[in-house]
Each structure stands twice: as structure tokens, then as C-alpha cells.
Amino acid sequence: MQRFTLPRDLYFGxxxxxxxxxxxxxxxxxxxxxxxxxxxxxxxxxxxxxxCANIEVQLIENVEPDPSVExxxxxxKLMSEFNxxxxxxxxxxxxIDAAKAMxxxxxxxxxxxxxxxxxxxxxxxxxKAKFIAIPSTSGTATEVTAFAVITDYATxxxxxxxxxxxxxxxxxxxxxxxxxxPAKLIAHTGMDALTHAVEAYVGTIHxxxxxxxxxxxxxxxxxxxxxxxxxxxxxxxxxxYGQCMAGMAFSNxxxxxxxxxxxxxxxxxxxxxxxxxCANAIYLPYVIKYNAKADATRYGNIGRFVGxxxxxxxxxxxxxxxxxxxxxxxxxxxxxxxxxxxxxxxxEKVSKISTxxxxxxxxxxxxxxxxxxxxxxxxxxxxxxxxVNF
Ligand code: FE
Numbered sequence: 001m002q003r004f005t006l007p008r009d010l011y012f013g014x015x016x017x018x019x020x021x022x023x024x025x026x027x028x029x030x031x032x033x034x035x036x037x038x039x040x041x042x043x044x045x046x047x048x049x050x051x052c053a054n055i056e057v058q059l060i061e062n063v064e065p066d067p068s069v070e071x072x073x074x075x076x077k078l079m080s081e082f083n084x085x086x087x088x089x090x091x092x093x094x095x096i097d098a099a100k101a102m103x104x105x106x107x108x109x110x111x112x113x114x115x116x117x118x119x120x121x122x123x124x125x126x127x128k129a130k131f132i133a134i135p136s137t138s139g140t141a142t143e144v145t146a147f148a149v150i151t152d153y154a155t156x157x158x159x160x161x162x163x164x165x166x167x168x169x170x171x172x173x174x175x176x177x178x179x180x181x182p183a184k185l186i187a188h189t190g191m192d193a194l195t196h197a198v199e200a201y202v203g204t205i206h207x208x209x210x211x212x213x214x215x216x217x218x219x220x221x222x223x224x225x226x227x228x229x230x231x232x233x234x235x236x237x238x239x240x241y242g243q244c245m246a247g248m249a250f251s252n253x254x255x256x257x258x259x260x261x262x263x264x265x266x267x268x269x270x271x272x273x274x275x276x277x278c279a280n281a282i283y284l285p286y287v288i289k290y291n292a293k294a295d296a297t298r299y300g301n302i303g304r305f306v307g308x309x310x311x312x313x314x315x316x317x318x319x320x321x322x323x324x325x326x327x328x329x330x331x332x333x334x335x336x337x338x339x340x341x342x343x344x345x346x347x348e349k350v351s352k353i354s355t356x357x358x359x360x361x362x363x364x365x366x367x368x369x370x371x372x373x374x375x376x377x378x379x380x381x382x383x384x385x386x387x388v389n390f
Contacts, residue, residue, distance in 0.1 A: 004209040004252050005164040007133075007144055007171045012241065016174035017042070017134070020049035020088075029084040031060045031075065031099035033091035037136060040180050046090060046134075058082045060102075063091075066151045067098035069113060069159075076105035079129075088132045090177075093140035096133045097148035100166040103131055113152070113159050119361065122163035133168040136177040138228075138240045139189025139277055141196065141247020143171035158263070160361050167251065173244050175237035183229060186236075187330035188277030190225040193243035194218060194323075195280040199256040200249035202291060202298040203365040210253040215305045217246035222306050222322065229330055257370065258287045260360035261379065264353050269341050281332045282339065285320035286381050289388040292316040294368040335385035346383050350376055 011019040028050055030043075037043050038061075050057050060075045079087070079102060087106075089099030104116055108123050116122055125131075133143035142148065148161040181189070194217075200206060201214035220242030227235035262279035274282075292299050296312035303315030310318065324334065333339040336346065354375035357363065363370075370378065374390060381388050 002205070002207055003164070004207060005146065005167050006248055006251070007168045009170045010144070010173060010244075011170065012173040012175075014174075014176065016172050017045055017049060019170075019172060020046060020132075021052040023050065023053045023055060023086065025053075025055055025085040027056045027058070027082060027084040028086035028088050029058050029060055029079055029082060031063060031087065031089040031095050031102065033063050033065075033095040035062070036180060037091050037177070042090065042136075042177060046088070055086070058084065060099075063095040063098045065092075065094050066149075067094050067101075069150060069152045069154075071098055072101040072150055073105065075099070075102035076109070079103075079106035080109060083128070085129050086132060087129050088134065090134040090136065092135070092137045093142045096135065096142045097150065099133075100131070100142070100148040100168075101150050101161060103129065104161075104166065113150070116161060116163075117159045119162040120164070122165040125165045126169075130169040131166075132170040132172060134172045134174065134177065135240075137181055137185060137189050138178050138236070138243040139192040141193070141243050141251070143168055143173065144244055144247045145251035147251065162361070171244070173240060175233075175240050178236050178240040179233055181236075184331070186225075186229050186239075187332060188275050188281070189243065190221060190228065190239060190277070191281035191284070191326070191330065191332065192277035193239070193246045194221040194225075195258050195277075195284050196243075196250040196255065197221070197246040198284065198288070198302065199258055199362075199366075200246070200253040201302060202367050203253050203256050204367055205365055206253045210249040213245045214249040214253070215302065217242045217249065218302055219306050220245070225326065226329060254365040255362040256287070256291075256366035257357065257360075257363055258283045259362040260357045260366070261287070261382070263360050263362070264356040265336075265379075268349060268353055269345055271340050271342060271345070274336075274339060278332055278339075281323075281327050281330075282335060283382055285323045286378060286388050288316060288320055288323075290370070290374070290378055290390070291366070291368045293388075293390065298367070336383040337385065341383065343383075350379050350383075354379060
């Protein structure tokens, strides 16, 4: 038996935030990030709409990027005191992910991270509150997914939370929020969305229900990301929906080793963090070539869907060339060396990183299962920009 789960409702398009005027309930907590939503007037808009609905609101502000266990626990405690029947999270991936975890501990104050980090083992939610997610970036798609990532800074552990219980009840995908994204974020989050769709489509548990969403999302990114990056707001809106479709696909079909590699290299080097979407964008063409050596059929389908012609092997080349060209025009480096990772440090750490990558939660659904030796070789190709021929 397989399962396909999405939010109950998706409100989108201009003035989608107006849905909040009709919300039924008495109390809501509004979880926010660093302040851009307030600066651009969206917080006032949400508060105004909730006032129309006669809902009392408590704010939880300043959720940091890569939210911490402490932030989650403090938010859950505040929720327990206030007793909301709605949790509304607005902003980038971080405040929405943090709010998902706060929700779990609000409903189950005695739960621990150790217990809930076992995938798909959550206790039932929605005994106290339902959840609304309002994304301001176009990439993580956390507004429709069953995932959240919380960082334990004391131990350096990232807790990946995964369960359909934390799939939001309502997603409000209002394109005006995405208009505020800076160019670099558009590039990185757009390529993250492309990676979500490709990995969901070729992965081992892809479904008849996720395939069309993944293919359409890939087409939208190829058609619209460059224009969105250049400032075209209609393209920005299309990308906001496209990344959401990619999210619907990967929330149910999961991901692959591009994400495993991005997770385990993101904070591995002393020269600085590699942004998630940027890491994915760099690794994606190398992983496509590696996976296609075993079976190129699914990549052939992707290429034909976006108008490429030729046999599967030729389409793999065309697909990778298209991604290389995108990275170039979006200011994303072609390899880790170009990104600025030191050669000595890379060589020293690549074996350990390969071990961690093989153990990542996303590795199990990759279409080809790498050995440790292959992972070292693959990461080495991603470092020097050399051809994947194994
Ligand atoms: Fe991602």
C-alpha cells in the first residue's frame, strides 16, 4: 500500500491572504522569521484579516535561519500558555519548519526529539490546533510537505522530522510574497525546486500521482526560472506554483542523493556554508550522469516532456547541458572548487563525508545505490568538475 497526502486546502493567486478573513476559530499563533514580512507589510495584512475573523493573535517572531531546538521549545511553551486553535507560519522555510515542530510539542509536551526523529512515527496532531503555512520563498515547499529540519546546536545534529501529521492543513500560496525575494535566493531556491522534482521523478518510490506534478514542475522551472530571476513578476508567480508542485511530488515520493550530498556538505567546510539550493544545483548534473549509467529511462522521459529529442543517452547529455547552462546564467558555480572549497580540506574530508552521505535519510530512495568508493569518486567529480564515467 502506498500513500499520497497533501494539505486539505490550497489558496493561491492574488489576495490569497484574504482567506484568513473567513477563518473559523478563536485564537491563533503567528510564527515569523527575521522581519522581511513585517517590512513589506504582510504581517499587518495578516493581522488585519484575522481581526476581521475575530481571532485573537499571539506573535512568535524572529525565528532564526536553521531554527534551533531552543526556539522550538520556547515556541511550544508559549503555545501551551496561549492555547491557540490555529498555528499560522509565514515566511521562508525556517519559520514554517520551526512552527511545525512547535506544533508537535504543543500537542504532545512530553514528546522528545529522539522519539519524533524516527520517520513516520509521530503521535496524532490536530487535537488542539490546525496549521496554516504561508511561504515567502519559492523552493523548499514546506507549505505542502511532511518535513521539517531542526538544528541541535549543542550537538551539531540536524533533526530531520518527517511525518504526514505535519503536512499543513492549509497552504496559502500568494505570489505577492515571493515578489520580495532577492535575486540570489531566487536562483538557489529555483534550482532546489528543480532538484526536488527530478529526484522525486526518478526515485524508487515515485507514484502515478507524483509523476505528473514532478514533470510539470520541471517544465515550469526550465520555462520560467530565468525570467523570474530577471525580475519578471508573472514568471515569479509561475515559479511560486511550480516549486509548490515539486513539493507535492517529493513530499510523497521523497528525494535522492543530490539532497544527501547537499545535506552532508552544507556545513562541512571551514570556508563557509554552501547554501542548500546552490549545493543541489552544483551536484544535480553529476548525479544525473551517475544514476543514468544504471538506467537512463526516467531521464529520457523528463527530456522528452520538455521537448528534447533523441535516445535516452543523448537526452541525459542534453539535460545536463541545460542545467549547466542554467547554473552559469544564475551565477551558480560549476563545481566545489569554483565555489571556493579548499582542495586540501576537501581531500581530507571526502571519505568521512561520503560515509555520512550514504547514511542520509534521502539515500534510500535514490534510483542507484552507491558504494562508499563510488560516493568518494562522485564527490571528487563534483569538486574538480570532471566527467562521471562510472
Ligand atoms: Fe531541497
